[in-house]
Amino acid sequence: MKETQSGPYVLETQHITKEFSGVRVLDDITVGIRSGEIMGLIGENGAGKSTLIKIICGIYQPTSGSVSLEGTPVEINDYIKAKRLGIALVPQEFNLINTLTVWENMFLGNEIITATRLLNKKQMRSRAGKQLEELGMPLDVNLKISDLSVAEKQQVEISKALLLNAGILIMDEPTTTLTGHEIRTLFTLMRRLKAQGVTIIFVSHKLGEIKTICDRVTVLRDGKLISIDEIADINEHDIARKMIGRDFTQVFPKKKVRTGDDIILSAEHLVSGRVLKDVSFDLRRGEILGFAGLVGSGRTETAETIMGLRPLSAGRVTVNGKSVHIQNARDAVDLGIGYLSEDRQGKGIVQDFDIPQNITMISLKRYLKNFLIDKGTELEKSSEYVRKFNIVAASMKMGLRFFSGGNQQKVYLARWVDTNPSILILDEPTRGIDVNAKKEIYDFIHSLAEQGISCIVISSEMEEVMGLCSRIYVMKEGRVTGCLEGDRITEEEIMFHATGIQGEVFDER
Amino acid sequence: AEAGDAPIKIGVSIPSADHGWTGGIVWWANKAVDDIKAEQPGVFEFRVVTADSPSSQVRNVEDMEVWGMEYLVILPHESAPLTPIVKQVQSSGVRVFVIDRGLTDTSFGYVNIAGDNTALGTNSGKWLREQMAAQGLTNYVAMGGLPVTIDTERMDAFFTEMNKDSSLINLLGGNNYEFADWSTQKGLSLMETFLQKYRKIDAVFCQDDDVLLGVLQAIKESGRTDVKIALGGAGSKVVYKMIMDGDPLVKATATYHPSMILDGIHYATEVATGERSDDFHDASSPVTVTIPSVLVDASNVADFYEPESIY
Amino acid sequence: MNDNTITHDNRSLWSLIVRAVKGFRFSEHSTGMAFIILFLLAIIVGWPNFLRIRNLVNILRQISYTGIIGLGMTMVIISGGIDLSVGSMTAFVGGITIFFLNLFPGDSHMAVLAAGLFAVLFGAFSGLFNGLLVTKGRIAPFIATLGTMSIFRSLIQYFSGAGNILSENTFYPEVGAGSVLGLPVPVWMFFIIAAILHIVLNNTRFGRYICAVGANEQVARYSAVQVLKIRLIPYIITGATVGVTALLWSSRLNSINSSDCIYYELDAIAAVVIGGTAMTGGKGTVIGTVLGAIMLGMINNMLVLGGVSSYLQQAAKGLVIIAAVLLQYNKKN
Amino acid sequence: MNDNTITHDNRSLWSLIVRAVKGFRFSEHSTGMAFIILFLLAIIVGWPNFLRIRNLVNILRQISYTGIIGLGMTMVIISGGIDLSVGSMTAFVGGITIFFLNLFPGDSHMAVLAAGLFAVLFGAFSGLFNGLLVTKGRIAPFIATLGTMSIFRSLIQYFSGAGNILSENTFYPEVGAGSVLGLPVPVWMFFIIAAILHIVLNNTRFGRYICAVGANEQVARYSAVQVLKIRLIPYIITGATVGVTALLWSSRLNSINSSDCIYYELDAIAAVVIGGTAMTGGKGTVIGTVLGAIMLGMINNMLVLGGVSSYLQQAAKGLVIIAAVLLQYNKKN
Numbered sequence A: 001m002k003e004t005q006s007g008p009y010v011l012e013t014q015h016i017t018k019e020f021s022g023v024r025v026l027d028d029i030t031v032g033i034r035s036g037e038i039m040g041l042i043g044e045n046g047a048g049k050s051t052l053i054k055i056i057c058g059i060y061q062p063t064s065g066s067v068s069l070e071g072t073p074v075e076i077n078d079y080i081k082a083k084r085l086g087i088a089l090v091p092q093e094f095n096l097i098n099t100l101t102v103w104e105n106m107f108l109g110n111e112i113i114t115a116t117r118l119l120n121k122k123q124m125r126s127r128a129g130k131q132l133e134e135l136g137m138p139l140d141v142n143l144k145i146s147d148l149s150v151a152e153k154q155q156v157e158i159s160k161a162l163l164l165n166a167g168i169l170i171m172d173e174p175t176t177t178l179t180g181h182e183i184r185t186l187f188t189l190m191r192r193l194k195a196q197g198v199t200i201i202f203v204s205h206k207l208g209e210i211k212t213i214c215d216r217v218t219v220l221r222d223g224k225l226i227s228i229d230e231i232a233d234i235n236e237h238d239i240a241r242k243m244i245g246r247d248f249t250q251v252f253p254k255k256k257v258r259t260g261d262d263i264i265l266s267a268e269h270l271v272s273g274r275v276l277k278d279v280s281f282d283l284r285r286g287e288i289l290g291f292a293g294l295v296g297s298g299r300t301e302t303a304e305t306i307m308g309l310r311p312l313s314a315g316r317v318t319v320n321g322k323s324v325h326i327q328n329a330r331d332a333v334d335l336g337i338g339y340l341s342e343d344r345q346g347k348g349i350v351q352d353f354d355i356p357q358n359i360t361m362i363s364l365k366r367y368l369k370n371f372l373i374d375k376g377t378e379l380e381k382s383s384e385y386v387r388k389f390n391i392v393a394a395s396m397k398m399g400l401r402f403f404s405g406g407n408q409q410k411v412y413l414a415r416w417v418d419t420n421p422s423i424l425i426l427d428e429p430t431r432g433i434d435v436n437a438k439k440e441i442y443d444f445i446h447s448l449a450e451q452g453i454s455c456i457v458i459s460s461e462m463e464e465v466m467g468l469c470s471r472i473y474v475m476k477e478g479r480v481t482g483c484l485e486g487d488r489i490t491e492e493e494i495m496f497h498a499t500g501i502q503g504e505v506f507d508e509r
Numbered sequence B: 001a002e003a004g005d006a007p008i009k010i011g012v013s014i015p016s017a018d019h020g021w022t023g024g025i026v027w028w029a030n031k032a033v034d035d036i037k038a039e040q041p042g043v044f045e046f047r048v049v050t051a052d053s054p055s056s057q058v059r060n061v062e063d064m065e066v067w068g069m070e071y072l073v074i075l076p077h078e079s080a081p082l083t084p085i086v087k088q089v090q091s092s093g094v095r096v097f098v099i100d101r102g103l104t105d106t107s108f109g110y111v112n113i114a115g116d117n118t119a120l121g122t123n124s125g126k127w128l129r130e131q132m133a134a135q136g137l138t139n140y141v142a143m144g145g146l147p148v149t150i151d152t153e154r155m156d157a158f159f160t161e162m163n164k165d166s167s168l169i170n171l172l173g174g175n176n177y178e179f180a181d182w183s184t185q186k187g188l189s190l191m192e193t194f195l196q197k198y199r200k201i202d203a204v205f206c207q208d209d210d211v212l213l214g215v216l217q218a219i220k221e222s223g224r225t226d227v228k229i230a231l232g233g234a235g236s237k238v239v240y241k242m243i244m245d246g247d248p249l250v251k252a253t254a255t256y257h258p259s260m261i262l263d264g265i266h267y268a269t270e271v272a273t274g275e276r277s278d279d280f281h282d283a284s285s286p287v288t289v290t291i292p293s294v295l296v297d298a299s300n301v302a303d304f305y306e307p308e309s310i311y
Numbered sequence C, D: 001m002n003d004n005t006i007t008h009d010n011r012s013l014w015s016l017i018v019r020a021v022k023g024f025r026f027s028e029h030s031t032g033m034a035f036i037i038l039f040l041l042a043i044i045v046g047w048p049n050f051l052r053i054r055n056l057v058n059i060l061r062q063i064s065y066t067g068i069i070g071l072g073m074t075m076v077i078i079s080g081g082i083d084l085s086v087g088s089m090t091a092f093v094g095g096i097t098i099f100f101l102n103l104f105p106g107d108s109h110m111a112v113l114a115a116g117l118f119a120v121l122f123g124a125f126s127g128l129f130n131g132l133l134v135t136k137g138r139i140a141p142f143i144a145t146l147g148t149m150s151i152f153r154s155l156i157q158y159f160s161g162a163g164n165i166l167s168e169n170t171f172y173p174e175v176g177a178g179s180v181l182g183l184p185v186p187v188w189m190f191f192i193i194a195a196i197l198h199i200v201l202n203n204t205r206f207g208r209y210i211c212a213v214g215a216n217e218q219v220a221r222y223s224a225v226q227v228l229k230i231r232l233i234p235y236i237i238t239g240a241t242v243g244v245t246a247l248l249w250s251s252r253l254n255s256i257n258s259s260d261c262i263y264y265e266l267d268a269i270a271a272v273v274i275g276g277t278a279m280t281g282g283k284g285t286v287i288g289t290v291l292g293a294i295m296l297g298m299i300n301n302m303l304v305l306g307g308v309s310s311y312l313q314q315a316a317k318g319l320v321i322i323a324a325v326l327l328q329y330n331k332k333n
């Protein structure tokens, strides 16, 4: 894993600079990628990682500088060209067509055709199925994308890129929604590809992953290249320091020892759709409650059912001791419940809205003055959040479309915080958020709990639920299989309840 | 009134060509203008403006008033919506010639060169009734144009005439008839359906020669021989030709000819050059010149057929 | 307008102007640019009549009927829908309003007032019908309103026996044919409704939500927006604007014909789209629609004033519309 | 059809039927359901004439003209566009085709063949014009084709002097008025083109790409799809189908009138939407459009056969369209 390769770089960016309407987001980036290595790319939210990748893939054109392959400069005008040059991309945001099926999406732009120039559906179906299986995700390839959970979409997105058999594979935060199990499978696969000579660029905010899988790591900060290091020469701590430019230590705040005894929300035997079979749990005042489980175990469904976003076919929800009938999200909000969806793109932000418009979307009522929106207050309050969450934005008036993934996530979080909820359900709250910001968000969740607000954290990062929560429910196949507390919160216990198999513990480090 | 140097401004406002007959109107209007320009170069300035709806016709009249027209020749889409604006331009001194459809207000002075919808219906009905009686035919079907005022006038007159002979049975019962939208295609598909619905049809009245073409096509394609008479209306060139050539089904048509717009424009230029008096303008009611609807059959068709006409 | 414009201490007029010019984003004001170019063109083509006050007022009155409906249509289109039935609906509401007016014996201003209220309410009610088909019935707006387009037209033809419906109230024309301070009543209504809907769109919760729903229904639903309600109301608003136009048009003529107001939907939609509102929903402006409607009126006007061949008038109109939209080229991405 | 249907060993007819019924997803075949219900209704209302072979053939021929265009329109709508110009374009292409035909002296089958080719190519070329406005000109399809709708109509009126254009070739009607094996030529063309486009949509890359582009242009671009090209071609296809219809219609009567084929766009679009294709693009079927077109034809036919008041026929038609779409309720989510 450590041996250094010589010879020309298989891919090199030379003095790449990128400006968006005068704002410089990449500044003179020169990075060489060696053939057959896994290069980690890391940096805070908005550091410019995705922008750099998009330039390599021809989606953006650099303001100045060039990209060369095997030592020769190439002009990559669009993704079509990049693909032809053997570059495949797993984008940060999903690029799947909701109305098409899994296999149709996987082969989109890359169809297998018969001698008569017709689609060879049979072959595509079976190859798609095989590819997914290799990723440890035996998904029905005939399902429509719109019926998939976020994690499943992520798998499809990865498989789609893998099917291209490209020489250079670029993955922009492929692991954000995957649980440990799937991540491990993905890593196995990446190692195998590497053995076959595939060059991989890997973006992640999880330092552990970088350390585990990469050969070298490139750190970006504020659009500038900070360092390129052999992974052996650097530890997680150093990476973090280079990323944020100062020392960085403790991630999780100290757990709250005891919460109030009164149960603020309880669910009894919830059943919904085909997925949710039997879910019961209690949430106490000021508690940070965790939900763990494998992909597709029904955690998101549970949250959406409580929010009235999915029909409740049986069971009962009680808020503050009163049985409630939540028909839609409005009812839930009126009861003081908030829900940050895991699907930021499809269910979270409005791409064309600017920061204030996105943040005040739910709490807009409070900004009314004589029935009209008081835009001054709206802007003021939003600026407060921008400061509080450290949102990197060129302008408050810019559509969220142009924001980096992590910053979009922060805006989305701010929207829910602004509703002053008494119960906040956070589904993958730190999805795509850098370590530093993660810490801020953890601290923030804590301060919410301190104020007596109850939080439910659904996360695929076991570390996150374990570090944050005082109690954890584990789900499996639409049922709650266990409730862990205190000393029982260990990875072994969680995995046991999530899979039903004893001892399957994931630790890549 | 002889104008000095500046040309006399004449505005012509007509419906746009949305079926054959209105197409004829556009053609005859342009022909009149071209003829006059050729005969008397530089004397007149024309605006021929088409409108696809009553409201856009109101606009057009307003716009031409601003342009400074002194004479207005108008074939209203519908009478009621155009009446106020026409009355207004008249009161500001513009000489007005209303073609075909009269206005709903008849308390001011203008020339109404009227086509006679009622007569078209009456002539058609009378001819058809007599023909059917003579041949011992009893069954007929009828088609209207569109549900608009002039159509109602025609059909009412037609049925009044037909109902004078109680031996005739309108298969669709009373005044309930279908609309063919003055379109060949609609006439075709409607006739196809009629031919399915009724085992025996002796005669067809479809009120319009464009529709008639579709009706004939449907009869031809069906291979049915029971239909003995097909009567359209308005007098298109194609139908005149059929009458002349002795078509077995098409033996007559009642005129309602788009060349009436030409008469109107000529009337206006004649008033403008002083050949005709403009007394009508100050009268308290319109001067009506009715262009009679003539029944054209083999006996007189030669007088009406004009090969270079578009309609 | 632009947040990160550097604030100068020097607040001289000159610096203000410089700042305004620099801050002016051409891509965002492309409708305005198209408007100015078209206006200049109209001055040339329609010289010297175009610039007469009388002509300009005429244009405004001419476009106000479909313009008012276009304002409501803007809301519908931003919310992700469309309403093809507005033309027939205008004739229908106008006709029923006259029936209603004729219920009152004798001439009375009260009756006219009642009829005015009735028209708006009945229009809103008809719009509600469209809206329910689209929201509760879950029928694609295009097809639902294509259906109601036939239905409204058919009903008014039936009620009127395919002819005219005449009002018996001699005060009625005061509404539609009247003027206030030199501007015709329809023009006033157009501007007033535009101002109201501009505020509704930009400064109310409802306005914010229709943009959200039009941009991404799913996101809106997850953000506690009552999507069905938000999609429904624009149809009611459009119905109300149809009611206003029906009132203005029928009272101007003191009658309505069953074939009136044909093609209104095309003019209204064209105004909205020329005004820069995206057919796909999610964003748009009321001011754009006002400009779009006026541009359409100017095109028509200059074709007549300029004396374009009657055969080619339609073609010229089509070309100018396309050109006007082409001028807004930059707008798209 | 369904890959994960369990395979039985028992291949008896009965088990096949059981499997077919079980495998039949009602929600996916709702257009078919609507069709069947409407068909039964038509039998009752139009008894006994509706079921006559001759009547059924008539219906098929009547709908084939707009139906053929609807097939091309299906592609355009799936790709996220719309083409309002098809009606005018049909008259335009038909007229120019007759001009072309009349260039050949004397009657000759060769001339008819050449005219046939010409019609399709010239139609495709006109469609290309629309497509370029939408793709290169980046004009919203609704407004671009609204513009060309006026332009095509205007041009043909200009060329024909707003009247008829008559063919001088007596063989020409053999194309449009002829029959093969008891079915009229237009019906054959309708089915053949439907079959071709069905395969294109479901079994070719291009078909897949228009779905992708219609559903999400951005995503398609990131999947290395040449978006502009994919959005352009459906307009060319539609132009070609317009060419076929222009050929069939003009040859049937051996002439064309400049005001012919008005409202074809509405019928074509209605067929597409009733057939279950989403106006928002991204998904749809050719078979649905075929059924949709036939349903429209049946509605017309049964209204006349059933003797519905002619004033209310439009309303009835609107209602039945809405009902037909309502029957497909489940389809939407």
Ligand SMILES: Nc1ncnc2c1ncn2[C@@H]1O[C@H](COP(=O)(O)OP(=O)(O)OP(=O)(O)O)[C@@H](O)[C@H]1O
Binding pocket: A020, A021, A025, A043, A044, A045, A046, A047, A048, A049, A050, A051, A052, A092, A392, A393, A394, A402, A403, A404, A405, A406, A407, A432, A434
């Ligand atoms: N199209 C655009 N227009 C304007 N600004 C943009 C655009 N795309 C990106 N930016 C800006 O460039 C900066 C870098 O964004 P980028 O998406 O590359 O960040 P990132 O490192 O991938 O962050 P994250 O970890 O949050 O995904 C951000 O500040 C973003 O707002």
Ligand SMILES: Nc1ncnc2c1ncn2[C@@H]1O[C@H](COP(=O)(O)OP(=O)(O)OP(=O)(O)O)[C@@H](O)[C@H]1O
Binding pocket: A146, A147, A148, A149, A150, A151, A152, A177, A275, A293, A294, A295, A296, A297, A298, A299, A300, A301, A302, A342, A460
């Ligand atoms: N709209 C839908 N229609 C059908 N099935 C769905 C739909 N949404 C989700 N599912 C299925 O429900 C299962 C549970 O999904 P859910 O998102 O609740 O899981 P989760 O535990 O939150 O996992 P994840 O970590 O992927 O978010 C998944 O297998 C998914 O395929």
Ligand SMILES: [Mg+2]
Binding pocket: A049, A050, A051, A092, A172, A404, A405, A406
């Ligand atoms: Mg990124």
Ligand SMILES: [Mg+2]
Binding pocket: A149, A150, A299, A300, A301, A342, A427
């Ligand atoms: Mg989840």
